[in-house]
Amino acid sequence: xxxxxxxxxxxxxxxxxxxxxxxxxxxxxxxxxxxxxxxxxxxxxxxxxxxxxxxxxxxxxxxxxxxxxxxxxxxxxxxxxxxxxxxxxxxxxxxxxxxxxxxxxxxxxxxxxxxxxxxxxxxxxxxxxxxxxxxxxxxxxxxxxxxxxxxxxxxxxxxxxxxxxxxxxxxxxxxxxxxxxxxxxxxxxxxxxxxxxxxxxxxxxxxx
Numbered sequence: 001x002x003x004x005x006x007x008x009x010x011x012x013x014x015x016x017x018x019x020x021x022x023x024x025x026x027x028x029x030x031x032x033x034x035x036x037x038x039x040x041x042x043x044x045x046x047x048x049x050x051x052x053x054x055x056x057x058x059x060x061x062x063x064x065x066x067x068x069x070x071x072x073x074x075x076x077x078x079x080x081x082x083x084x085x086x087x088x089x090x091x092x093x094x095x096x097x098x099x100x101x102x103x104x105x106x107x108x109x110x111x112x113x114x115x116x117x118x119x120x121x122x123x124x125x126x127x128x129x130x131x132x133x134x135x136x137x138x139x140x141x142x143x144x145x146x147x148x149x150x151x152x153x154x155x156x157x158x159x160x161x162x163x164x165x166x167x168x169x170x171x172x173x174x175x176x177x178x179x180x181x182x183x184x185x186x187x188x189x190x191x192x193x194x195x196x197x198x199x200x201x202x203x204x205x206x207x208x
């Protein structure tokens with residue numbers, strides 16, 4: 001039985017990583033906050049706790065309820081797409097008009113920015129993205145259901161994968177501090193963020 005629990009948990013861990021490691025709006029935002037060392041803990045906590053809650057709902061069988069309300073996912077997609085495009089345009093503006101104090105190691109590089117704004121942005125980026133519901137509630141929930149009595153072990157593995165990934169991304173990105181001490185590096189990062197956000201936002205709007 002213990003072997004079965006371990007196997008199910010590892011399968012859930014691998015599934016969770018496969019769904020969240022790909023470059024996306026949420027990952028790009030966590031990377032930027034971590035590199036700037038701004039509100040890293042609350043941002044990582046929001047991402048991990050949100051995933052844990054949604055995965056738990058999926059394992060508990062809420063996926064069928066979500067499927068029964070496709071209009072809700074459409075509304076979330078429209079709102080989320082518009083939000084991501086606006087955030088991407090702001091990042092693009094930073095590329096064209098860089099902040100001279102944006103680099104790490106300067107007076108404003110690690111200290112500026114509102115923690116409250118970061119938290120609100122992270123909440124919006126997480127909960128206004130219908131892909132989050134599809135990946136966690138529906139996909140992970142359906143895969144967990146196939147495990148029968150071991151579905152909660154599978155779900156626990158997926159939750160641990162989310163916590164591990166976001167923790168590593170948020171706190172590991174500070175290792176790039178030497179590279180990001182140059183303003184040009186921030187322009188490249190903001191360019192990546194802008195492209196990711198606008199692309200994801202456009203896809204959400206088209207699918208909605």
